[in-house]
Amino acid sequence: MMETAPQKHLILGTAGHVDHGKTVLVKALTGIDTDRLKEEKERGMTIDLGFAWLSLPSGVLLGIVDVPGHEKFLKNMLAGATGVDIALLVVAADEGVMPQTREHVQILDLLETKQGAVALTKIDLVEPDWLDLIETDLRRYLQSTFLRDAPIVRVSALTGEGIPALIEELDRLAQSTHPRPIDVPARMPIDRVFTITGFGTVVTGTLVAGTLVVGDLVEVMPQGIESRIRHIQVHGKPQKTAYAGSRVAVNLAGLEPTDISRGSVLAAPGSLVPSTVVDVSIFVLPDSSRPLTNRTRVRLHIGTAEVIGRAMVLGADRIECGTQGLAQLRLEKAIATARGDSFILRLYSPMELMGSGQVLVPNAQKHRRMDSIVIDQLKQIAAGSPEEIVLKAVSDSLFGLSFSDIVKKAGLSENQTTDVLQRLTASGQLKMADGKYSSSATYESLASQVKSILRDYHEANPMRSGAPKELLKSRIARSADQKDFQSLLTLMSREGEIVVTDQVIRLPDHSPKLTKEQATLAKEIENLYTSNRAQPPLASDIEQQYGTLGRRMLELLVEQGVLVKIAPEMLFHRDVLREIESVIIDYLKEHGQATVAEIRDLVGSSRKYVVPLLEYLDSKRITRRKGDQRVLAKG
Ligand code: GDP
Ligand code: MG
Numbered sequence: 001m002m003e004t005a006p007q008k009h010l011i012l013g014t015a016g017h018v019d020h021g022k023t024v025l026v027k028a029l030t031g032i033d034t035d036r037l038k039e040e041k042e043r044g045m046t047i048d049l050g051f052a053w054l055s056l057p058s059g060v061l062l063g064i065v066d067v068p069g070h071e072k073f074l075k076n077m078l079a080g081a082t083g084v085d086i087a088l089l090v091v092a093a094d095e096g097v098m099p100q101t102r103e104h105v106q107i108l109d110l111l112e113t114k115q116g117a118v119a120l121t122k123i124d125l126v127e128p129d130w131l132d133l134i135e136t137d138l139r140r141y142l143q144s145t146f147l148r149d150a151p152i153v154r155v156s157a158l159t160g161e162g163i164p165a166l167i168e169e170l171d172r173l174a175q176s177t178h179p180r181p182i183d184v185p186a187r188m189p190i191d192r193v194f195t196i197t198g199f200g201t202v203v204t205g206t207l208v209a210g211t212l213v214v215g216d217l218v219e220v221m222p223q224g225i226e227s228r229i230r231h232i233q234v235h236g237k238p239q240k241t242a243y244a245g246s247r248v249a250v251n252l253a254g255l256e257p258t259d260i261s262r263g264s265v266l267a268a269p270g271s272l273v274p275s276t277v278v279d280v281s282i283f284v285l286p287d288s289s290r291p292l293t294n295r296t297r298v299r300l301h302i303g304t305a306e307v308i309g310r311a312m313v314l315g316a317d318r319i320e321c322g323t324q325g326l327a328q329l330r331l332e333k334a335i336a337t338a339r340g341d342s343f344i345l346r347l348y349s350p351m352e353l354m355g356s357g358q359v360l361v362p363n364a365q366k367h368r369r370m371d372s373i374v375i376d377q378l379k380q381i382a383a384g385s386p387e388e389i390v391l392k393a394v395s396d397s398l399f400g401l402s403f404s405d406i407v408k409k410a411g412l413s414e415n416q417t418t419d420v421l422q423r424l425t426a427s428g429q430l431k432m433a434d435g436k437y438s439s440s441a442t443y444e445s446l447a448s449q450v451k452s453i454l455r456d457y458h459e460a461n462p463m464r465s466g467a468p469k470e471l472l473k474s475r476i477a478r479s480a481d482q483k484d485f486q487s488l489l490t491l492m493s494r495e496g497e498i499v500v501t502d503q504v505i506r507l508p509d510h511s512p513k514l515t516k517e518q519a520t521l522a523k524e525i526e527n528l529y530t531s532n533r534a535q536p537p538l539a540s541d542i543e544q545q546y547g548t549l550g551r552r553m554l555e556l557l558v559e560q561g562v563l564v565k566i567a568p569e570m571l572f573h574r575d576v577l578r579e580i581e582s583v584i585i586d587y588l589k590e591h592g593q594a595t596v597a598e599i600r601d602l603v604g605s606s607r608k609y610v611v612p613l614l615e616y617l618d619s620k621r622i623t624r625r626k627g628d629q630r631v632l633a634k635g
Contacts, residue, residue, distance in 0.1 A: 008060045008179050008448075009245035011206050012170065013084030013113075015077075015104035018069035020092040021121040021157055023050065026066045028157040029167065030054045034066040047073055049080040049191055051204070051247050053235035056167065058452050060174040062086075063206065063235065063247035069100050074351075078344055079262060079304040081107055082189055083206035085177050085245065086170065087116030089147060093154075094125045096134045097141050103353065106285075109146045110356035111342050115177050116150045117169050118142065124156040175449040176398070176476070178441050180244035185271035186210030186218070187338070188248060189303030190264045193257050199231070201255040203266060205248060205304065210268060212242045212250060220255070221265045221336030222274030227252040263305030265336050272336040275363035278329045281382045282311070282345060282357040286322035289352060293318040294369070297348035300329060302341060302359075307331045308348060314367075315375040319355075326378050327357075328364060337362045339381070358382070386412055390420045391439060394430060398446070399484035400438030433494065434487035447492055449476050454498065454507050462513040463552060465559040466504030503559045512556055521546065522553050526562055529573035534580060534605035539569040567612035580613070581622060585632065593629040 014022040023046050027033050034050020035041060050066035065084065067077040087108045091101055108116070120138065123131055135152060142148050151169045155162030188205040195201055203220075212218070216229045231251035232239050242248040250266060265272065284292050292298075294313040299306055309331035319325035337343075341359040346352060360381045367374045383389065393409040394401055401409065407417050421437060424430040430437050453475050457467040473485050489505065492498045499506050514522060525546070529536045542550040554571065557563040563571040572580075580603050587594060587602055594602070600610045614630055617623040624633045 007243075008174065009063065009243050010060060010085040010174050010177055010179065011063045011065060011083050011245055011247070012054075012086045012088055013065045013081055013108070014067055014088050014090055015081075015101075015108060016069055016090035017092070017095070017098035017100040017104075018045065018071075020069060020090050020095065020098070020101070022046070022069060022088075022090045023066055024157040025088075025090055025119055025121055025155065026050070026052050026064055028155075028160065028163050030064065032064075034064075045070060048076050053247065054167075054170075056171040056174055058171050058175055060171065061235065061246070062170065062174060063245070065206065065247070067104070069104075071100055071103070074103070075301065075306050077104065078107065078301040078306070079189075079191055081111055081113075081344075082303050083208040084108065084111070084113055085115065085180070086173050087113050087147070088170070089116060089118045089150070091118060091120055091134075091138055092122045092125075093120050093131055093134050094122055096137055102141075105145050105147065106353070107344060110283075110344060113146060115173050116147045117166065117173055118147060118150050118152045119162075119166055120152055120154050121157060123154045123161065124159050172475075175452065176445060178445050180209055182209075182211050182244050184209050185268035186212050186216075186244075186266070187268070187271070188212070188250070188266040189305070190220075190260065190266055191262050191304045193260055193262070193264075195257050196251075199251050200253070201257045201260075202249055202251050203260065203264075204250070205266065207242055207244050207246050207248045208303075209244050211244065212248060212266075214240050217269050218250075218252070219267050219269045219272075220252075220260050221267050221272045222334040223260060223264060224274065225255065225259055226269065227255050229253075263303070263307075263335075265303060265305075267336065272338065273363045274334040274336045276309075276331045276334045277364045277366055278331065278335070278337065278359060279314075279361035279364040279378055280327055280329055280343070280357045280359055281324060281378075282319055282327050282355055283324045284319045284321050284355040285353065288321045288354050290347075290354075291318045291320045292325070292327070292345075292354060298329070298354065299346040299348055299351065300331065300335070300343055301346065302335060302337055302343035305335055307333050307335055311345075312369055314369050314378065315372075326360075326375060326382070328367070328369075330366075386410075386416055386420045387424060390417065391424060391429060394437050395439040395442055397438075398442060399488060400431075400436035400442075402436055406437060431491055433491040434483070436484070436487050438487075438491075443488075443491060446476065446488055447495075447497055450488070450492060450505075451497060451507065454505065454510075458507060458510045463518065463556055464504070465512045465556065466499070466501070466506030466510065468504055469500075472505055501559075512560075518549075518553070521549065522557065525550065525553050526557060526573070529563060529571065530576060533576050534572075534603045535609060536570075536572055536576070539571060566616035570609070570612055572613075581617065584617070584630075585622065588623070588630070588632045593626065593631045595629055599630065 016022050023035050030052040032052035034052050035046055040047050046068040052064040054062045065080045067080040153162055153166040153169055155166050187209045188207045190203045190205045192204040214229050214232055230253050232242050233249040234242050234246045296311050298311050309329050312328040314326040337359045344356050345354045347354050360378050389410045431443050489500050493500045499508055539554055558565055564574050564577050565571050621633045623630045
């Protein structure tokens with residue numbers, strides 16, 4: 001089972017054209033000015049990465065990386081984009097989509113960023129009509145990107161308008177974003193190195209995997225320098241432990257700042273092997289100005305590193321635009337990466353974006369370009385093991401997939417798929433409910449979202465026995481269909497995480513909390529329903545007498561099953577209803593049929609009640625109509 005931190009830690013990265021308001025928006029969200037360099041202050045422009053943090057209402061801790069928008073500083077943006085879990089695309093309402101808007105979105109997309117929100121900012125500068133136009137335009141552009149379903153929030157960092165709504169959307173996204181694994185070797189690409197008098201060398205970065213603990217031995221790669229962690233700061237506070245998904249500053253013992261620089265990696269000792277030869281798969285952008293030909297000089301951006309090298313294309317002469325291929329990168333300086341790491345490729349000169357790729361073999365042997373054995377091996381590594389393929393297929397869908405969908409998506413045989421599913425379910429990586437498989441990681445993140453919504457709901461509505469299903473669905477699964485949502489609920493109640501009744505959903509330890517007066521009132525209202533038997537008060541009568549509190553009591557009594565709603569505004573006490581039912585059944589057994597008037601006299605009620613009552617019994621398949629008579633539904 002993948003383990004996660006006690007509290008959820010995620011990284012948010014800004015994106016967007018220069019001057020569109022990224023830095024000022026981060027300040028409005030967090031109170032932190034991320035432009036820390038003197039030159040940045042003077043020029044009023046972000047040059048290097050800036051850092052801030054935000055504690056979201058649900059408790060998720062968000063580390064924030066603010067990137068420069070100017071194209072001259074794209075390499076800094078690329079270093080900042082590593083480890084981003086949630087993108088915050090910032091678009092100024094007075095300008096709309098601009099070149100670096102597109103470029104940043106493309107880069108985050110290539111790095112397989114899954115989630116994001118869009119802030120349409122500077123709304124104080126434009127007229128509402130214009131804003132609508134810009135938003136329509138923006139939505140159209142986003143359609144072809146990973147942000148196609150992202151919320152667009154209208155904000156002004158100047159007036160503060162929309163900032164709370166933006167925080168709410170970010171919180172929602174944070175809850176459905178998978179946390180990074182912590183039970184794997186620690187890895188932190190370094191983005192800053194500096195000294196603090198009396199402390200020595202400090203490095204900062206985004207901890208992309210694992211945990212760092214004060215006292216741990218670590219290794220700075222690719223230099224291979226061993227060191228010990230003296231102090232850790234997370235979000236500006238000293239900590240004993242840092243978890244993946246955090247922005248971290250680490251004070252290292254016995255290390256000269258000149259030994260290392262941005263691009264180095266802080267890693268668990270022995271977990272990474274430095275190399276200048278790396279086998280990769282590469283995707284060349286459809287709109288790249290040229291294909292990737294053999295021996296092209298490229299800039300590899302991986303983690304926070306930028307390294308120059310040549311791409312030896314394997315098994316072909318070139319990788320065409322819009323296609324994928326295999327290559328071996330021969331680099332001028334060593335890097336330390338792991339299989340599966342994503343990277344961005346730029347042309348050496350001019351420095352245009354060419355494509356992206358994944359590391360297949362982090363420390364490769366040099367091989368001949370057309371060696372078919374090597375190429376087959378690399379193809380297999382690129383495709384992944386059957387387990388990896390199935391896990392990826394399932395993880396990509398929020399609510400899981402059916403067996404036949406998995407067979408289709410994974411491209412494996414039915415027999416093989418069955419085997420793999422069995423293994424993955426047995427090892428706890430997949431869960432199955434209502435004929436659908438979902439990844440445990442996805443399940444955990446949805447489940448924690450459901451639980452947090454329920455906690456909030458119970459707190460805001462202590463009198464209610466639980467939250468209505470529809471409310472939950474609209475909060476976590478607006479786009480999902482009812483069946484998917486139901487299978488999530490099935491799984492959760494099977495695991496004992498929630499209780500699902502006909503009416504509501506609640507946490508197992510929740511029960512409605514009434515004040516003494518409220519409990520007395522509930523009893524009083526209940527008594528009205530038992531004493532008035534077959535002519536009970538309408539909901540509106542109760543409201544007239546007791547106000548809105550009376551109506552809420554009715555809802556509570558219905559949720560508890562004490563009262564039964566048979567028509568809008570019309571409720572019966574469950575004991576009375578049971579008696580009426582058996583009187584009618586007995587009568588019909590004896591006489592075969594009865595008119596409305598006969599039943600009215602039989603139960604001692606009036607037409608006003610009896611007509612809806614019989615319709616209710618019809619719907620429960622106890623009675624049915626036959627002309628103007630009622631008979632028993634089951635003969
Ligand atoms: P960045 O390059 O995307 O980081 O942009 P900045 O955050 O540095 O902002 C660029 C300029 O836009 C600055 O002069 C800000 O004062 C201004 N600005 C940012 N947000 C707003 C806003 O919501 N309203 C207005 N009127 N100006 C803004
Ligand atoms: Mg800025």
